[in-house]
Amino acid sequence: MAARSVRKKPARKKPARKKPARKKPARKKPARKKPAGGKSARKKSAHADADDQARKQRDISVSEFFAKNRHLLGFDNPSKALLTTVKEGVDNSLDACEEAGILPDIRVEIEQQDESRFRVAIQDNGPGIVRAQVPRIFGRLLYGSKFHRLRQSRGQQGIGISAAGMYGLLTTGRPVKITTRTGRGREAHHFQLIIDTQKNEPRVSVDRVVKWPVQHGTRVEIELEGNYRGGQHSVDSYLRQISLANPHARIVYQPPSAPPEKGNGKARPPEEIEFPRVAKQLPPLTAEIKPHPYGVELGVLMQMFRDTKARNLRTCLQGDFARVSARIAEEICKTAEVPSSRRPRDVRRGEAERVHKAIQKTKIMSPPSDCIAPIGEDLILRALKAEVEADFYASVTRRPAVYRGNPFLVEAGLAYGGNLGLEQPITLFRYANRVPLQYQQSACAVTKAVIGTDWRSYQLQQPRGALPVGPALVMVHIASVWVPFTSESKEAIAHYPEIVKEIRLALQECGRRVATHIRKGKREADEAKKRAYIEKYIPQVAVGLEHILGLNERQRDKVVKNLTNVLEKSRKL
Numbered sequence: 155m156a157a158r159s160v161r162k163k164p165a166r167k168k169p170a171r172k173k174p175a176r177k178k179p180a181r182k183k184p185a186r187k188k189p190a191g192g193k194s195a196r197k198k199s200a201h202a203d204a205d206d207q208a209r210k211q212r213d214i215s216v217s218e219f220f221a222k223n224r225h226l227l228g229f230d231n232p233s234k235a236l237l238t239t240v241k242e243g244v245d246n247s248l249d250a251c252e253e254a255g256i257l258p259d260i261r262v263e264i265e266q267q268d269e270s271r272f273r274v275a276i277q278d279n280g281p282g283i284v285r286a287q288v289p290r291i292f293g294r295l296l297y298g299s300k301f302h303r304l305r306q307s308r309g310q311q312g313i314g315i316s317a318a319g320m321y322g323l324l325t326t327g328r329p330v331k332i333t334t335r336t337g338r339g340r341e342a343h344h345f346q347l348i349i350d351t352q353k354n355e356p357r358v359s360v361d362r363v364v365k366w367p368v369q370h371g372t373r374v375e376i377e378l379e380g381n382y383r384g385g386q387h388s389v390d391s392y393l394r395q396i397s398l399a400n401p402h403a404r405i406v407y408q409p410p411s412a413p414p415e416k417g418n419g420k421a422r423p424p425e426e427i428e429f430p431r432v433a434k435q436l437p438p439l440t441a442e443i444k445p446h447p448y449g450v451e452l453g454v455l456m457q458m459f460r461d462t463k464a465r466n467l468r469t470c471l472q473g474d475f476a477r478v479s480a481r482i483a484e485e486i487c488k489t490a491e492v493p494s495s496r497r498p499r500d501v502r503r504g505e506a507e508r509v510h511k512a513i514q515k516t517k518i519m520s521p522p523s524d525c526i527a528p529i530g531e532d533l534i535l536r537a538l539k540a541e542v543e544a545d546f547y548a549s550v551t552r553r554p555a556v557y558r559g560n561p562f563l564v565e566a567g568l569a570y571g572g573n574l575g576l577e578q579p580i581t582l583f584r585y586a587n588r589v590p591l592q593y594q595q596s597a598c599a600v601t602k603a604v605i606g607t608d609w610r611s612y613q614l615q616q617p618r619g620a621l622p623v624g625p626a627l628v629m630v631h632i633a634s635v636w637v638p639f640t641s642e643s644k645e646a647i648a649h650y651p652e653i654v655k656e657i658r659l660a661l662q663e664c665g666r667r668v669a670t671h672i673r674k675g676k677r678e679a680d681e682a683k684k685r686a687y688i689e690k691y692i693p694q695v696a697v698g699l700e701h702i703l704g705l706n707e708r709q710r711d712k713v714v715k716n717l718t719n720v721l722e723k724s725r726k727l
């Protein structure tokens with residue numbers, strides 16, 4: 155009874171509550187009066203209602219977005235901007251040369267124009283760029299040939315070089331200059347253009363045919379606000395590291411002039427630095443692959459069903475994915491209880507979900523591995539030997555593995571001893587598709603894997619949760635058809651467990667080999683110490699025997715000679 159009365163009370167009260175609601179217009183009146191003056195009148199005008207907000211809502215051009223968020227692309231400070239510009243140009247040149255089967259010959263020039271302004275030029279002997287494509291490549295963000303494919307290359311997003319040009323324009327107002335030629339019998343074209351950030355469209359100011367002694371290739375010049383610095387994050391260090399991972403490339407680098415000498419107004423002429431070609435063979439040409447069904451998310455699958463040219467579900471699964479045969483496609487459809495003859499566009503959401511689940515339940519071969527080109531154990535060793543003087547070198551190339559359906563492969567190299575620093579953390583070189591990663595070391599899966607490896611069991615010191623300490627250089631290379639970077643600036647690799655595991659396995663293999671070397675070294679040092687000790691006491695032993703056994707001088711010398719011979723024989727053993 156009590157419960158009933160409790161329920162009824164609020165029911166009866168409800169109409170009473172509504173009354174004040176009806177009174178609301180009366181309350182609003184004073185609010186309308188307020189414009190006559192007073193604080194709340196100003197407050198009201200400061201707020202925007204839905205109509206006000208609607209008037210302000212509009213498209214955001216991708217260039218406007220990245221101009222504001224240039225740090226996402228690696229242009230967050232002048233020295234990084236200079237490095238990123240060189241990097242984008244060189245990465246593109248290497249990609250273009252390799253795709254065209256040309257051994258890369260690249261020239262990088264940096265000229266300092268005033269304290270903070272630089273002109274960067276990158277020239278290659280690649281295939282050149284077709285005239286009609288030049289404005290869009292350099293004057294439009296998110297335009298490129300690599301995004302829509304699954305193939306190992308340095309670039310993948312279609313932002314790199316146009317973003318560098320945009321940064322140059324924003325900081326100096328100067329256009330990007332491009333000279334390109336696609337072959338001997340063809341004309342060379344020279345362009346000057348800027349990016350219209352509001353429209354994300356190129357605006358060409360110069361487009362003319364020029365005489366260029368180069369048979370084929372591209373030269374890009376960008377003026378930008380920068381800062382030239384040495385050290386780990388410098389252009390010099392980047393070029394040194396990229397030549398280490400690309401032994402087939404020859405890179406000539408002209409650094410900016412040194413500041414004028416005192417009493418002499420002229421700048422010292424800069425000396426060119428050459429990073430020679432170590433290997434005369436190009437990396438093997440990698441195949442483009444289709445997505446592996448295991449890595450495709452439901453939304454993507456539905457989109458693929460909408461976009462496919464295939465007539466039915468079976469041919470769609472078979473043709474648009476890697477490793478799906480007609481039999482596997484039928485099996486997937488059967489498990490999903492969706493007819494394999496269904497037109498992909500007619501597959502409903504529920505059915506697509508069943509197909510997605512059925513894919514995960516079906517046994518499908520791993521993606522093919524010929525889409526990945528490792529540097530290779532031999533070349534890593536050669537490159538390491540050319541780079542650092544050490545006592546011991548090791549390199550490991552793992553077999554391809556898969557993350558989110560994308561094939562990838564990990565390689566590691568290690569140099570130990572020699573000139574490498576003793577009491578400091580090891581030097582770590584990280585690479586993704588042969589490109590050195592110089593920033594965000596602590597955010598990278600490679601660093602996580604190096605720290606997560608127990609280096610103490612491999613005879614190296616390691617503070618808890620930190621890089622090992624000792625005279626070593628470790629390089630890790632991840633090659634993949636799609637490298638999962640943590641941001642558009644491509645500085646660190648995301649922590650996919652499969653990737654971290656593969657890196658750790660490669661490092662452990664290098665660790666085991668270096669441990670054997672270090673133990674052997676310790677054993678030899680220990681033995682040498684004991685030997686020196688024995689050598690020192692052999693004459694004393696002989697003198698002792700001389701006294702005890704009453705040996706003459708000749709016999710005593712013979713004892714010394716015999717004992718020394720025994721010691722010598724033990725060394726040979």
Ligand SMILES: Nc1ncnc2c1ncn2[C@@H]1O[C@H](COP(=O)(O)OP(=O)(O)OP(=O)(O)O)[C@@H](O)[C@H]1O
Nearest residue numbers: 246250291298299300309310311312313314315372
């Ligand atoms: N030196 C070059 N020679 C030939 N083609 C080039 C050259 N530089 C750029 N390209 C073409 O221009 C496209 C756009 O280059 P961009 O650097 O903007 O993007 P990307 O290399 O595709 O990806 P990312 O943004 O990851 O660098 C490339 O995909 C390539 O097709």
Ligand SMILES: [Mg+2]
Nearest residue numbers: 246309314315
């Ligand atoms: Mg690029």
